[in-house]
Amino acid sequence: MKITVNQITNQNVVHFSSPYGDCLGVWSAGKPKKGDCFVELDVSQLEDSSSICRAEENSPALSCRNDMIYLRGLLEDYEEDGFLTLKMGDTCICIETPYDERVEQLKGQYITLTADCLYLYDGSLL
Numbered sequence: 001m002k003i004t005v006n007q008i009t010n011q012n013v014v015h016f017s018s019p020y021g022d023c024l025g026v027w028s029a030g031k032p033k034k035g036d037c038f039v040e041l042d043v044s045q046l047e048d049s050s051s052i053c054r055a056e057e058n059s060p061a062l063s064c065r066n067d068m069i070y071l072r073g074l075l076e077d078y079e080e081d082g083f084l085t086l087k088m089g090d091t092c093i094c095i096e097t098p099y100d101e102r103v104e105q106l107k108g109q110y111i112t113l114t115a116d117c118l119y120l121y122d123g124s125l126l
Contacts, residue, residue: 001041001091003120005034014120020062020088023069025118029125038123041093043069043115049100052084055110060088069118075111078104086113 007015012027025041046052061072073088082099085092095113097103103111 001088002036002038004036005032008032008034016120018062020060020072023062023064023118025069025120028119028121030122032120032122040121040123041071041091042119042121043071043093043095043113044117044119045096046098046113046115048098049103051114052097052100052103052106053112054106055112058110062088064118067116069115071113071115071118072110073113075103075106075109078107086111 001018003016003018005014005016009015012032013024014027014032015024016022055072057072061070063070071086071088071093073086073093075084076087076092077085080099082097084095084097084103086095
């Protein structure tokens with residue numbers, strides 16, 4: 001995903017803007033620099049599926065509020081081992097979750113996923 005790093009704070013936390021909204025994340029490889037760059041997004045494995053729900057809107061979005069990260073995208077795939085593929089525009093994010101039939105029923109629909117941390121990986125290093 002193409003983002004613009006606007007501010008870098010302690011411990012490699014960056015404030016950035018993207019085509020889907022403004023957010024913050026932890027820069028996970030190397031040192032971040034202000035400006036435009038391409039990144040891969042990741043969240044830590046979710047403990048349960050309570051942080052996944054059907055979205056009210058059918059468009060990708062990324063935001064942070066009250067120390068939580070909100071990702072909205074199309075649930076493109078959900079496998080029996082809980083491996084989830086979230087599509088946000090031309091970006092896919094793969095996330096490990098415990099399998100839940102309720103989430104399986106949302107396949108092909110827009111979902112909102114809540115996480116406590118978003119990790120950013122410099123796309124030029126991958």
